[in-house]
Amino acid sequence: MLDGQLKMLSLKNTGSGGAKTLSLRDVAQYLEVEAKVVEEWASQRKIPAEFQNGEWRFHKVAIEKWLQDEKVRP
Numbered sequence: 001m002l003d004g005q006l007k008m009l010s011l012k013n014t015g016s017g018g019a020k021t022l023s024l025r026d027v028a029q030y031l032e033v034e035a036k037v038v039e040e041w042a043s044q045r046k047i048p049a050e051f052q053n054g055e056w057r058f059h060k061v062a063i064e065k066w067l068q069d070e071k072v073r074p
Helices: 024-031 035-043 060-071
Strands: 020-023 050-052 055-059
Touching: 020 024, 020 060, 024 035, 024 055, 035 055, 055 060
Parallel strands: none
Antiparallel strands: 020 055, 050 055
16 A cells, blocks of 8 residues: 655647647756756757747657667677
């Protein structure tokens, strides 16, 4: 028996096809780094991102692929 609470992050569904789009904070939390680090990576094009309406937006699938690609680099 489990006793406690479970809280899951909700991911925003935006765009066509219900693709999951993450905010800067979402990605920072997911990667366990500070938001300013993710923002620097995005502006330097080190991480897949789009700048829309004054905000960085990230596609969950692209972030997961990027993570996998980074893991296999020597």
